[in-house]
Amino acid sequence: MVSRTFRTRAMAATVAALALGLAACGSSGSGDSSTDAASGGGDSGDLITVGFSQVGAESGWRAANTKSIQDTLTKDNGFDLKFSDAQQKQENQIQAIRSYIAQGVDYIAFSPVVESGWDAVLEEAKQANIPVILTDRAVDSEDTSLYKTFIGSDFVEEGKRIGEWVSDNLGTEPINVVELQGTTGSAPAIDRKQGFEDATKGNPNVKIIASQTGNFTRAEGKTVMEGFLQAYPDIDVVYAHNDDMGLGAIEAIEAAGKVPGKDIKIVSIDGVKDGMTALSEGKINYIVECNPLLGPDLADIIKTLQSGGTVEPRIVTHDDAFDQAAATAALPTRQY
Numbered sequence: 001m002v003s004r005t006f007r008t009r010a011m012a013a014t015v016a017a018l019a020l021g022l023a024a025c026g027s028s029g030s031g032d033s034s035t036d037a038a039s040g041g042g043d044s045g046d047l048i049t050v051g052f053s054q055v056g057a058e059s060g061w062r063a064a065n066t067k068s069i070q071d072t073l074t075k076d077n078g079f080d081l082k083f084s085d086a087q088q089k090q091e092n093q094i095q096a097i098r099s100y101i102a103q104g105v106d107y108i109a110f111s112p113v114v115e116s117g118w119d120a121v122l123e124e125a126k127q128a129n130i131p132v133i134l135t136d137r138a139v140d141s142e143d144t145s146l147y148k149t150f151i152g153s154d155f156v157e158e159g160k161r162i163g164e165w166v167s168d169n170l171g172t173e174p175i176n177v178v179e180l181q182g183t184t185g186s187a188p189a190i191d192r193k194q195g196f197e198d199a200t201k202g203n204p205n206v207k208i209i210a211s212q213t214g215n216f217t218r219a220e221g222k223t224v225m226e227g228f229l230q231a232y233p234d235i236d237v238v239y240a241h242n243d244d245m246g247l248g249a250i251e252a253i254e255a256a257g258k259v260p261g262k263d264i265k266i267v268s269i270d271g272v273k274d275g276m277t278a279l280s281e282g283k284i285n286y287i288v289e290c291n292p293l294l295g296p297d298l299a300d301i302i303k304t305l306q307s308g309g310t311v312e313p314r315i316v317t318h319d320d321a322f323d324q325a326a327a328t329a330a331l332p333t334r335q336y
């Protein structure tokens with residue numbers, strides 16, 4: 001399948017070749033008025049300075065996403081990466097973005113911990129002529145000129161795929177579902193909930209009896225699941241918005257003397273190694289992947305813009321889905 005990402009890469013390669021040609025003629029390849037390249041930007045010589053504000057280190061997915069970005073935006077690849085961890089606090093991300101603006105970086109990229117509250121700081125970046133790239137999560141700003149592109153998965157689709165599998169495979173009889181939501185106000189939490197509801201609303205057998213945030217962490221997923229087990233004696237399915245909360249739910253279910261994957265089915269999203277291992281062991285029943293390896297695409301996007309090219313406003317990364325057999329087959333070669 002030729003993903004949009006592949007198309008971006010092909011376009012970047014073409015534009016980069018053109019830029020090299022122009023450079024050979026003594027031009028910096030600055031391109032036309034559509035160029036978003038901010039000249040200079042710090043004391044990094046020919047390196048492209050990029051300020052990246054990461055959500056935090058809350059999950060296995062986030063660790064893989066951070067590694068992909070740090071392994072790709074290296075000096076050898078032409079980048080000077082300034083990286084910050086916001087510990088899942090929006091105020092820390094806003095502070096980091098303002099710091100990057102003050103440093104005069106060439107580009108700012110970030111994964112917004114929540115959808116709202118970004119217009120002011122993104123307007124400051126725009127006034128400073130620093131292009132912004134959204135990775136992983138979206139913002140709800142009406143003004144799409146505040147950022148160059150949003151690259152990440154389609155979270156509504158992920159929730160729908162989970163809901164369709166639950167409806168088709170478990171919803172043949174009445175089932176009580178408890179939902180471990182991601183971080184309140186975050187795009188993945190909002191959209192994964194919506195997608196699941198859209199996919200299951202036509203099946204009267206599927207009933208969501210409780211829904212609460214576990215903030216995408218294993219510990220909080222376990223705590224919330226312990227509460228659910230206390231409050232609801234007849235839980236059939238756990239819908240976890242990410243593997244880490246699903247793994248926390250496994251701990252709670254086992255502590256309650258029940259068998260995860262059998263007494264209580266679990267479905268989740270991400271496809272990180274620990275989640276896929278639990279799936280291959282039958283403790284989780286189905287996983288929809290959310291590809292965290294966004295580093296190469298981010299590098300392609302920046303190089304395309306730096307060479308005077310333009311990129312699509314929305315780049316959707318490809319996600320696969322796994323049952324137990326598929327997880328067992330995929331594990332030996334998984335990159336994360």
Ligand code: GZL
Pocket residue numbers: 058059060061062136137152153188216241242243244269270290
């Ligand atoms: C999704 C990403 C989510 C993951 C979680 O793209 O933002 O945040 O699903 C992570 O594991 O914490």
